[in-house]
Amino acid sequence: MAAAPFPRSVTGRHVLIGLVIFFGIMFVANGLLVYYAVSTFSGGDRPNPYRSGLNYNETIAEAEQQAALGWSAKANYDKSAARVTLHFTDSAAAPVTGLALSGRLARPAVDSDDRVVTFREWREGVYVSDVTLDPGNWILSVESSKQEGGSPVYRLKKRLIVADGP
Known part of the structure; x- marks a missing residue:
């Protein structure tokens, strides 16, 4: 007596549909990951x-x-006065005067709050x-x-942390 075939056997059509669904999900997931990787920071x-x-x-x-040059610079933010302060000194700890400064404040991860100061x-x-900064x-x-519009003599990059609350 011969064995009866299974009524629900896996056919080539089932395998093809499974592969198409599997790779379709993979392409969609990878596409989303690539989109978010390219469109964010x-x-x-x-x-x-x-x-x-x-x-x-x-x-x-x-x-x-x-x-x-031997200069040093310190930067801090006074929240109560809403003011960024820079202290420049030379190698002899004398103040450096007469500088033309151009600056920019930016968030580390987004550019929506960037501003020129x-x-x-x-x-x-x-x-x-x-300048008023959010926490x-x-x-x-x-x-x-040394003069307005002149070539940069000194570059400074500092992280400022503004506390939440008074």
């Missing part, structure tokens, strides 16, 4: 990192020139900018030159 902190890499030797030379010399070696992490990028 790129991880770069410069607008054109490729060009910066091409000029890497010039970047190193500028950093050496900046180190040769202008600094004025408040006292010798102390530069201030009146959280901020990155302050400042370029200084």
Whole structure:
């Protein structure tokens, strides 16, 4: 006596449908992951990192020139006064005066709160900018030159943390 065939056996058609569904789900999931990876934060902190890499030797030379100045800079944010303060001193701890500063405040992960800030010399070696910052992490990028529109002499990048509450 011969065995009766199974009424519900797996056929080539079932295998094909299973493979199409499996790979369809994989393509959709990978497509979503690629979309979100490309459309969110790129991880770069410069607008054109490729060009910066091409000029890497010039970047190193500028950093050496900046180190040769012997300047130091401190940055802090006073929430009650809504003010960013920069203190510049030279290698002899004397205040550095007469700088033209251009700055930018940005969030580390998003660019929706980025803003340009202008600094004025408040006292010798102390530069201030009146700006109100929301609580959280901020990155302050400042370029200084000896004259307005001149080539940068000193670059500063500091992280400011604004506390939540008074």
